[in-house]
Amino acid sequence: GAVVSQHPSWVICKSGTSVKIECRSLDFQATTMFWYRQFPKQSLMLMATSNEGSKATYEQGVEKDKFLINHASLTLSTLTVTSAHPEDSSFYICSARLRGGVGPDTQYFGPGTRLTVL
């Protein structure tokens, strides 16, 4: 149980286009989902916290108009990278916190999405 999926697993797009990444909790409900970005050989950096039915909370330095987050249901959050540029190329990872869960072991990570912007 407690599986989080991401779609697509990888995507290549042209500069200036927008890309949507989906994060789904497959067998549990998640009131909170988190989006991270990871550059090669670096750590995960939290971009934003997404709560079902409300606006996402963005970390300092993350442009909310560029990285649009929607959390429309208890099992789905989406991240849209708008007008993508090569510097947005990265590994994007989501995590989902089990509804009612307490403790870090109730936060489950997706497999990540590799975005390459040409």
Place this chain on the structure above:
Amino acid sequence: GESVGLHLPTLSVQEGDNSIINCAYSNSASDYFIWYKQESGKGPQFIIDIRSNMDKRQGQRVTVLLNKTVKHLSLQIAATQPGDSAVYFCAENQGAAGNKLTFGGGTRVLVKP
């Protein structure tokens, strides 16, 4: 360990030996500290966590030690196996901030057969 630019600290260990991975954290208000394992091209996998009011916790083949005096966390892996080869990250959980995780720099573990 801490990541420095594009270089991850690497720990090479012989199969069967014990591994010790270290991490320094920054926020004394964190309520949990966690170790994750990340294999190439995959998301992080939870290994073990420890509450801030504890100093040691053991799991299957893993032990986490917490020293709040010097803000230091370590992960010990007993009898390291080839499948343990991965990048290991420590993370701090801030429950008061909506359970946000702050990840430390990673350490790559290479297990030599």
